[in-house]
Each structure stands twice: as structure tokens, then as C-alpha cells.
Amino acid sequence: MKEQVVCKTTDIQPGEMMESYFGKQNVLICRTPDGEFYAFMNQCNHQGAPLHRGMICGATTDQSEPGEYHYCHKGEILRCPWHGREFDIKNEGRMLANPDKKIPSFNIRIEDEKVIVYK
Amino acid sequence: MPKQIPLVDTDIHERVQYQELLEYLDEPFKHYIQNCHWIQEKHMPYTQPSVAGVDRADAVIPDGRPAGSDLAFMQEQLLDDIGHEFGILTGALDPSPSSMHGWHEMAVALASAYNDWQIDKWLDKDERLYGSVHVAAQDRDEAVKEIERVGTHPKMVQVLLPIDDIMWGDPYYHPIFEAAEKHNLMIGMHHNEPPVYYGKWPRYFIEWHTLIPTAHMKQVTNMIFNGVFEKFPNLGMIMIEGGFTFIPHMMWKMDQQYRDLRHEVPWLKRKPSDVMKEHVRFCTQPSEELNKKDFMSLIEQMGTDEMICFATDYPHWDYDSPHRALPNLDPKLKKKIYFENAKNFYPKIPDTKER
Numbered sequence: 001m002k003e004q005v006v007c008k009t010t011d012i013q014p015g016e017m018m019e020s021y022f023g024k025q026n027v028l029i030c031r032t033p034d035g036e037f038y039a040f041m042n043q044c045n046h047q048g049a050p051l052h053r054g055m056i057c058g059a060t061t062d063q064s065e066p067g068e069y070h071y072c073h074k075g076e077i078l079r080c081p082w083h084g085r086e087f088d089i090k091n092e093g094r095m096l097a098n099p100d101k102k103i104p105s106f107n108i109r110i111e112d113e114k115v116i117v118y119k
Numbered sequence: 120m121p122k123q124i125p126l127v128d129t130d131i132h133e134r135v136q137y138q139e140l141l142e143y144l145d146e147p148f149k150h151y152i153q154n155c156h157w158i159q160e161k162h163m164p165y166t167q168p169s170v171a172g173v174d175r176a177d178a179v180i181p182d183g184r185p186a187g188s189d190l191a192f193m194q195e196q197l198l199d200d201i202g203h204e205f206g207i208l209t210g211a212l213d214p215s216p217s218s219m220h221g222w223h224e225m226a227v228a229l230a231s232a233y234n235d236w237q238i239d240k241w242l243d244k245d246e247r248l249y250g251s252v253h254v255a256a257q258d259r260d261e262a263v264k265e266i267e268r269v270g271t272h273p274k275m276v277q278v279l280l281p282i283d284d285i286m287w288g289d290p291y292y293h294p295i296f297e298a299a300e301k302h303n304l305m306i307g308m309h310h311n312e313p314p315v316y317y318g319k320w321p322r323y324f325i326e327w328h329t330l331i332p333t334a335h336m337k338q339v340t341n342m343i344f345n346g347v348f349e350k351f352p353n354l355g356m357i358m359i360e361g362g363f364t365f366i367p368h369m370m371w372k373m374d375q376q377y378r379d380l381r382h383e384v385p386w387l388k389r390k391p392s393d394v395m396k397e398h399v400r401f402c403t404q405p406s407e408e409l410n411k412k413d414f415m416s417l418i419e420q421m422g423t424d425e426m427i428c429f430a431t432d433y434p435h436w437d438y439d440s441p442h443r444a445l446p447n448l449d450p451k452l453k454k455k456i457y458f459e460n461a462k463n464f465y466p467k468i469p470d471t472k473e474r
């Protein structure tokens with residue numbers, strides 16, 4: 001089993017993200033407001049943008065009626081720096097506009113202060 | 120895009136910050152920027168609902184200046200990274216002198232200042248970059264003078280006309296085309312803020328952005344039926360940032376209309392689709408996600424693979440990556456779309472850059 005410390009828990013505040021490396025693989029470590037950590041491939045599945053240059057934000061929900069905005073999932077949505085596609089961090093990195101597509105993810109666990117990605 | 124295929128990128132947006140124009144502006148116009156905080160008029164109710172507005176969020180200059188405003192950063196992030204052979208600068212439409220509704224004297228001064236800045240800071244500094252002559256086309260005669268003044272620069276390849284609310288095929292503007300043709304310049308048309316909803320703006324940006332191709336279609340129709348390409352047989356026009364999937368529809372529609380209603384436009388001597396094939400080019404960006412089969416079927420419907428030219432639109436948010444935006448095409452076709460079509464279109468672009 002391959003595993004690697006990619007950062008420390010204190011490196012990322014809730015609602016933030018950073019890039020790191022898992023071997024040669026450029027990865028994106030996201031931390032949601034509940035304190036959980038997630039690891040994805042740091043490359044958008046559309047045209048390959050570096051996702052760490054995008055933003056973590058909320059969603060304007062899929063429950064909305066025409067003309068209504070309900071801002072929700074704050075800190076749980078990753079938006080690409082180029083075309084702005086939205087990916088749900090807590091739902092396997094699935095794309096909001098097309099949940100069949102997702103950003104490939106990696107296993108992650110925390111030991112003491114270490115954030116470890118493993119296969 | 121494999122490395123061995125050279126690229127002419129037909130849409131790169133360099134951006135000026137108004138303060139940089141001061142050294143190229145005379146009074147009284149300088150004062151209006153320096154002390155009176157003049158900014159280009161804007162009309163739309165929304166911004167671009169992306170991560171960082173009009174630009175790629177990762178294209179902001181590290182020192183905080185806006186995307187597209189620094190040559191060294193553009194070289195690093197785009198030209199060197201992708202390996203461009205050539206790139207055509209198309210401005211950031213801010214300022215966009217031809218879009219101003221009035222105060223044409225200021226527009227004329229801005230166009231000249233912008234051209235001088237562009238030559239100085241970009242065209243003379245990177246051999247790969249070619250430029251667009253900015254004009255204040257509402258003042259036709261001043262626009263012609265500006266084309267005469269800077270159009271002879273070896274790296275100016277086109278005259279830029281924004282798509283807003285003026286239809287450029289009107290005979291009033293023909294002297295601009297005459298001057299462009301005289302200097303081997305093509306016409307580049309790029310939308311600024313066309314009111315695509317019956318002269319107004321839709322509720323949502325997503326509607327406006329979806330309908331941009333309609334603004335491009337209007338200009339192509341207008342230029343062709345007004346006989347611009349009959350009158351100026353060596354003139355070409357490239358439609359920048361409107362995409363290309365509407366081309367077959369336009370060809371069929373205009374040809375059918377021509378067969379029925381030629382009586383009204385007797386100066387048009389050829390089928391509109393033939394005029395398009397010979398004179399009009401379209402940038403691929405922003406490309407829809409087509410698979411190879413659909414892409415090839417479109418090419419077949421156009422009846423030519425020489426009308427479309429690749430563009431990135433760097434540094435805008437709807438940037439198309441040369442590696443990922445189009446399906447994996449056969450090498451010969453790829454070479455046409457990424458390089459030859461644009462190269463053959465612009466008479467002033469050399470075969471390869473001097474090394």
C-alpha cells in the first residue's frame with residue numbers, strides 16, 4: 001500500500017484548500033467547514049485547469065424555484081478557475097450540473113497532525 | 120495538440136490599465152483619465168458569474184494586477200507553456216473606442232494611444248505576437264487616418280471592430296474597409312456588449328452568453344448582403360469568440376434567401392456561402408464539447424475545413440485549452456485548424472517566426 005503525508009492539519013483551515021503531491025501526482029486537499037479532509041486529483045475533468053486556483057464556495061441549490069437563490073453547502077463546493085464548473089466535495093467530487101462526472105479522489109486519513117493520502 | 124503542430128492563437132486579450140495610456144495621450148484627454156477618473160461605459164446588468172469575473176482565476180498577475188496586463192506573465196503561462204508559433208492580440212475591449220456612444224474625440228484619442236501602447240509594450244517585445252489596429256469607427260474619417268498611421272506596422276494584421284449596436288456593413292463604413300484592404304489588413308470582429316435581446320439585455324448572463332453567436336451571425340449577414348466583399352475582393356473578416364457550430368445553418372439560410380430575393384441585392388454576384396468560404400473565418404472558441412463524429416459532420420456540412428481557426432481567448436474564463444478543447448482530429452486537419460487556416464488568412468503573418 002502506497003501512502004504519503006501530504007500536509008499537516010494546521011496547513012488548511014476549514015473551508016480552504018491547498019495543492020500537494022502524492023508521489024508525482026498533483027493533488028488537491030480540501031477541508032470542509034466541519035473540519036473533514038478530502039483529496040482529489042488537482043486537475044479539472046473538463047479541460048484540465050489547476051483546481052487549487054479556483055475557489056471553495058457554496059451552491060445555489062438545485063431546490064430553487066425560478067427567481068429564488070438559496071445559498072447552501074457553504075464551503076463544500078469546489079469551483080474550477082476556468083469555466084466555473086462546480087464539484088461537490090462531500091459527494092465524491094461529483095459535478096453539480098452532471099453528477100455522472102466527478103473529479104477522481106484519493107483515500108485520506110488523519111494521524112495526529114498528519115494528513116495522509118493512501119492507495 | 121501534439122508539440123509538432125504549430126499554433127496560431129487567433130484570440131489573445133492583452134489588457135491595458137488606463138494609467139499606462141497616459142504617456143501616449145495628449146491633453147485634454149489625459150486629464151480626464153488622470154484626474155477625472157474616466158472609465159469606459161458599460162451596459163450590462165451583470166458580471167460574469169465565474170470564479171473571478173471575466174478572467175481565468177489563475178491568470179491574475181502574482182502582484183495583483185489584472186490578468187493579461189503583463190507580457191512576462193503571459194509568456195510564462197501561455198506562450199511558452201503551450202509553445203505558440205504566433206498569437207494575435209485582440210485587446211480587452213476596455214477601452215473599446217468604437218463602442219463609445221458619443222464623445223468621439225476621446226474615442227479617437229484613445230484608439231491612437233492604445234495602438235502606440237500595444238506596439239511599444241507587446242508587438243515590439245515578443246516576436247510571436249501580432250496586433251489589431253484599434254479605431255474609433257464612428258468617426259469614419261479619423262478611423263481611416265488611424266489605419267493609415269499604424270496599419271503599415273509589420274505586426275499589425277487586422278482592424279478590430281467590436282460587435283455592439285452598429286452594423287458595420289453599412290456603406291458609411293466602407294472607407295474603413297478600403298483602407299484595411301490597402302494595407303493588407305483583415306477585419307477582426309469581436310463582441311463587446313451586444314444587446315442580443317431585441318436591443319436589450321436578458322435577465323441572466325447565461326442567456327446573453329448563449330446568444331452571442333446570434334450577434335456574430337448578424338454581422339456576417341450584414342457584411343455579405345451589403346456587398347462589402349464584392350467591393351473589396353481582397354478583404355477578409357474573422358469572427359472572434361463567437362464559436363463555429365452555427366456556420367452551416369448560416370450558409371444554407373443565406374443561400375436559400377439569395378436564390379429567392381437576390382433582386383434586392385443585385386451587387387452580390389456570388390452565393391453567400393461561397394463568399395463566406397472565401398472571405399470569412401471563425402475562431403473555434405468557445406467550443407462546445409463535440410465528439411469527433413459530430414465535429415467531422417459539421418466540417419462536412421460547411422463544405423470546407425478551411426474556415427475555422429483555433430483560439431484560446433486567454434486569459435478569459437472561457438479559455439479553450441489547445442490540448443483539450445477540440446476532439447482528437449486527424450493530423451492534417453489539426454494542422455489546418457491550429458495553424459494553416461489562420462496563417463493563410465492573414466497575409467502579414469510569415470510562414471514561421473524568425474529564430
Ligand code: FES
Nearest residue numbers: 044046047080083
Ligand atoms: S477546465 Fe474546469 S470547468 Fe473547464
